[in-house]
Amino acid sequence: MSEITSKFTVKEWEQLAQLFDEKVNLHLLYKASVHGFDGKSFHAKCDGQGPTFTVGYNTSGYVFGGYTSEDFITDGNKKDNKAFLYRLYNAWRRAKFAVKPNAVAVCNHLEHGPNFGDSLVFLADGNKITYTSGPSYCVDEKDLFGGDVNLSECEVYRVEKLKTPWRTMTWNEPWRKQSLIQSINSYKLYRCSVPQARILLIGPVGGGKSSFINSVNSVFRGNVTNRALAGGGAINGTKMFRTYSFGNADGKSPPLILCDTMGISEGTEWGIHSDDIISIIKGHVPKRYQFNTTSPIEPDTKGYIKSATIGERIHCVVYVLDASKPTLLSPEMEKKMCTIQSQINDLEIPQVVLLTKVDEACPLVGEDVTNVYRSEHIEKKVLEVGKKLSVPVSCIFPVKNYWLDINGDDPTDMLIISAVLQMLRYADDYFQNLDD
Numbered sequence: 001m002s003e004i005t006s007k008f009t010v011k012e013w014e015q016l017a018q019l020f021d022e023k024v025n026l027h028l029l030y031k032a033s034v035h036g037f038d039g040k041s042f043h044a045k046c047d048g049q050g051p052t053f054t055v056g057y058n059t060s061g062y063v064f065g066g067y068t069s070e071d072f073i074t075d076g077n078k079k080d081n082k083a084f085l086y087r088l089y090n091a092w093r094r095a096k097f098a099v100k101p102n103a104v105a106v107c108n109h110l111e112h113g114p115n116f117g118d119s120l121v122f123l124a125d126g127n128k129i130t131y132t133s134g135p136s137y138c139v140d141e142k143d144l145f146g147g148d149v150n151l152s153e154c155e156v157y158r159v160e161k162l163k164t165p166w167r168t169m170t171w172n173e174p175w176r177k178q179s180l181i182q183s184i185n186s187y188k189l190y191r192c193s194v195p196q197a198r199i200l201l202i203g204p205v206g207g208g209k210s211s212f213i214n215s216v217n218s219v220f221r222g223n224v225t226n227r228a229l230a231g232g233g234a235i236n237g238t239k240m241f242r243t244y245s246f247g248n249a250d251g252k253s254p255p256l257i258l259c260d261t262m263g264i265s266e267g268t269e270w271g272i273h274s275d276d277i278i279s280i281i282k283g284h285v286p287k288r289y290q291f292n293t294t295s296p297i298e299p300d301t302k303g304y305i306k307s308a309t310i311g312e313r314i315h316c317v318v319y320v321l322d323a324s325k326p327t328l329l330s331p332e333m334e335k336k337m338c339t340i341q342s343q344i345n346d347l348e349i350p351q352v353v354l355l356t357k358v359d360e361a362c363p364l365v366g367e368d369v370t371n372v373y374r375s376e377h378i379e380k381k382v383l384e385v386g387k388k389l390s391v392p393v394s395c396i397f398p399v400k401n402y403w404l405d406i407n408g409d410d411p412t413d414m415l416i417i418s419a420v421l422q423m424l425r426y427a428d429d430y431f432q433n434l435d436d
């Protein structure tokens, strides 16, 4: 959901279907009158966002712009045979102008806003349009925007489409959810001497770790619950090491403990100390340990568990990341996470990724969670995080947590519960590796 209001009218919205020949959704990324009529502000909001639709409004009432299926970047030219310029019906009838075969469709300069092949350039000179009837698109400025170069607004939207699912899930068979819950309840861990697999959730502040624990509890209980304090950050964020086991109304409890931690922060003034993450994994940190941002737990700290049993150690680590963030991991966060990850790799702990807030990241998923594996945008985020953390796509789970609704629903439950089942299976890999 965008906090800024789109200038796009219903009449303009209706014309999108003719431009794209398929159902698309637009997510507002940038609005010049709010973020600034300049190239740097545009690039800060729009780079790396995938396919985009730029809408310009000039003082003569023309609504026009361009589409590219390529990412905007800070520098460099791109070819894109799907790109086009357009004029919507407003001042004049609707028209679409395709890019010429093999021509440069998009030119990226830090000082320019959206630049379509150096033909139509927004914000190169504040709120002016630059137009050169160039080699890339066949249209003149009179035809495109009535020759009036004074821009009153410029908006850039991410274009979201649905595609063939990249992961299969059968949503419409009610017994399937019960069967997943049953598989977890009756799950027999490889190492019989360990009664419950301990799964640790770590990740940036506010990523949705505590909300995931509440969501898992909600699935087992059959109604939305709120055991872990959620809200994120300094006020409602997690400050204590907490472990949660789960029980059903009928008294069954799955062989599973989820461990909640304080979030990782970019700076040093807040957030879990990375040494504490490793101490938790090794089983040294007692329940309800109050995290101290500046100094990690030491062997002489009260409650420190000196010789932890296998059952007290962590058997699977879950990185919880917010899919709705324009940049999944900032360069500082990526560096911090990779340093932690390399220590976790040395301990040979299986790792998975939970991508939360998919409802916020893609409006098509917000509308209907069964679109999650059909959303191009979510797939892009999954591939991005897989690359950044070197985790195979099969270990990445997009989920929507219960954070707003008071009633659960089957598709949301199924995403949550199938991620948990996979975590149990990965924990078993750890036990199996111990024996080898």
Ligand SMILES: Nc1nc2c(ncn2[C@@H]2O[C@H](COP(=O)(O)OP(=O)(O)OP(=O)(O)O)[C@@H](O)[C@H]2O)c(=O)[nH]1
Pocket (backbone or CB within 6 Å): 203, 204, 205, 206, 207, 208, 209, 210, 211, 212, 229, 230, 231, 232, 233, 234, 236, 237, 238, 239, 261, 262, 263, 264, 320, 356, 357, 358, 359, 360, 399, 400, 401, 402, 403
């Ligand atoms: N839209 C949406 N919001 C979510 C989702 N999951 C969590 N949130 C919201 O994100 C905020 C932070 O969630 P938390 O679960 O507290 O995050 P956390 O990772 O535990 O935060 P720290 O404990 O500070 O590290 C809360 O306001 C939640 O309501 C989700 O799947 N979708």
Ligand SMILES: [Mg+2]
Pocket (backbone or CB within 6 Å): 209, 210, 211, 229, 230, 231, 232, 236, 237, 238, 260, 261, 263
């Ligand atoms: Mg928390």
